[in-house]
Amino acid sequence: MPLRRRFTAFVYLLMFGLLLPHVAHAQKKPASAKPAGSPALQSAIRAGQLPDMRWPNFSDYRVQIDNFYKASNYSLAWIEAGTPTDHARQMIAILSAADSQGLNAEDYDGLRWPDRISKLAAAHAPEDEDVFDLALTVSTMRYISDMHIGRINPTHFQFGLDVEHKKLDLPSFVRNMLSSPDDLTHTIAKVGPPFAGYEATRQAMLQYTQLAKQPDTEKLPLPVGVVYQGGYYDHMPALAKRLQQLGDLDPKVIILADAIKYDDPLMGGVAHFQSRHGLPNDGNLTSDTIDALNIPIADRLEQLKLALERYRWIRYQFTSPPVVVNVPEFKLFGYDGSGTQILSMGVNVGDAFDFQTPIFEGDIRYIVFRPYWYVTPTIQRDEMVPSVEEDRTYLEQNEMEVVDKDGKVIASGAISDAVLKHLKNGSYSIRQRPGADNALGLVKIIFPNSHNVYLHDTPEFKTMFSKAPRALSHGCIHLEKPADLAYWLLRDKTDWSLDKVKEAMQHGRDNSSVTLTKPVPILILYVTARAQTNGTVQFFKDIYGHDVELKAALAKGYPYP
Structure with missing residues (x-):
């Protein structure tokens, strides 16, 4: 394995930016002492x-x-x-x-x-x-x-x-x-x-500070059902005024006071707004879209301020370009050695109520093709055991087997009372055999952590990624393009092409591990507002309530926790 190089002269922009130099603070000789103070x-x-x-x-x-x-x-x-x-x-x-x-x-x-x-x-x-x-x-x-x-x-x-x-x-x-x-x-x-994304978000915060000084436009009533192109909505002038206030519709567009038919250019403005707010950007006028339009500008300003606080939590230097997951955006990003974003894909994250994806940083170390899925103790206790009690062939039907602590297969067919007892007390565990129906799909990407969270494929991605929001998993992060990420992580291994990655996923050896040449940093972050360097400002739902918690902590003042 090549020697690990440390890029101490660089920092990589996280979340949508450019490579910027980290400026070290030179140590200067203190001034000579003054007379003693009081x-x-x-x-x-x-x-x-x-x-x-x-x-x-x-x-x-x-x-x-x-x-x-x-x-x-x-x-x-x-x-x-x-x-x-x-x-x-x-x-x-x-x-x-x-x-x-x-x-x-x-x-x-x-x-x-x-x-x-x-x-x-x-x-x-x-x-x-x-x-x-x-x-x-x-x-x-x-x-x-x-x-x-x-x-x-x-x-x-x-x-x-x-x-x-x-x-x-x-x-x-x-x-x-x-x-x-x-x-x-x-x-x-x-x-x-020292991130371009931070400065872009700060500039957006200044812009929204000025916007917040204006009165919000009138609250928009919810539509009856979904308004498609050519449909009717009785509040078109108010809709246009709100879109223009937020910069999603050309201010030169004039909507007549009696207009009710929904069409371009309003539909284009709505689609632009949707694209900035994590909504399906089809231009259809939905209740979710109207709810987002009605959020006060002051609340959006607060989101931008919270985002700046969270930027300050991020480390400023990395050993190599990082992978970044922004949980409320349902997006993963990868960067090259110059800090340029070269990879982007959708992700599913943990359910907002019971299985929230944790926020932390780590290092991706290896990839497993055609993995086993080792069911976590919580899922085994709360979901699998009740299913087995109801149907003793449940595990067999789902390509699962019972193993002991050494990984020896104990049962792969109907489950006996004796085996069920061991499953209940945790001395036996359940795993799912590799294959297209495996809960982890055909590849998982490991960054060792105490949360037992990793990135992985999913057999259900075609339906899961069509849903919004995508807070559906047990805490792990499901990948829209798992082969692309695996190939990107293995890009410095010349014998690994994208085709080879896909072959390993579809027809390779079961539970086959490949260690990365060097660990790749990964940050799982939570930012509900951000600005791109081109000035586009985006907002996302506070799916886990973390904004509420941070705002409450900041309101208490010094000394901060």
Whole structure:
């Protein structure tokens, strides 16, 4: 196997973007120490509380803030001769504009800085300088961390996304920043996600911020049944106005007040809207389409802000181009070494109620052609055993067999009472034999994880992929084009062609494994809004309620979980 190369000079854009360089923060020599600061400053740091702030409790940053001030003998960092420095004013401007990054300026005392500056301009006590300096340091560290790794740790939601590995050394970063002659705006801009998709989504958020200042158009009544081309809908002018407000219909289009016949150009506008919202884009006017059109712009704006938060959870560097699954979009994407998207396909994901697909990252390591399906203990207990109790030939009818813990086949026909007892207590398990009717189809793609989740083919894809939404599985991810993904993963093995992959699936050896030359990163993410680099903004249903949970956590303020 070739030696594993680490592409440490690159980051790969996740979810629809371009390759961008990761800019490392150079370490600069700290400025020389100033005279020792006041005991009041040290006391406030030890307490981890500053009542003057919007969020007074900074205990989660207390150690970092103490290390920052300790390096300069607790001298003030943002004030000289009783006056805020140029760096202080630059930083305050950045904090006050936090909303433009999808953050909340009030998390960083956005409205409090003018009064603090005015207080220092007049006769003031030394303690006022301590409060100003400490508040600005706390706000700065919070802002830098929030931009870099997000406000909420994804592990709070049991997501397997690790932000710990990319945390910045905040005391060093801020000291170096203040000792640099560079404008702080330029320095701070480097800490956010370096993905073109992130910036496109941020620009969309700014666009929807302006849209949200306009009143929403009138709510559209639901149609009676489905309105097809040539059908009738009594609210055509209102429909046109909404589509024009959202950018899906040319603003020059004029719909007469008494128009009721549904046809182009309105039908084309509806199809464009549907394509951006995860709906069948046939242009037919359905209840689902009207429901999506009626969602307030303010709610769409909130989705974009949540998407920016989730972008910050993603690692910024990868050993090789990743595979990305966006669960609410029901899509999988693959990228080449330049970061260009070269693979896209539909997926089915876990049922929203009982078998949600977990959100995590891992490494794809091998592919299994014509696999066995080893039934999970939960499915065996809750679904298979009751079916066997009802019909002792159920397993035989479905190409299944009973095996012991060593994989030895115990029964493949009618199930006896003794075998059923072992199935009930879990000492025996069930597997389905390889073949076209196997629940995993003809190939599965493995990235070892504690959830027992993997990518796989499905024998029912022709019907399953025609349904929307496609939250149908037991948690695994069903692939629309399994052969294409397997071939892409094996592309550096010159003896593997797409035809060979298809041959291995259809006629190859049962349960045959092929190890990848090197692991391929995979990210299973959950983003209900995103913008492409061409400006197209897309929204998807919050199928698992994760948006609701994230919004609630953010509403609580600091210290965030």
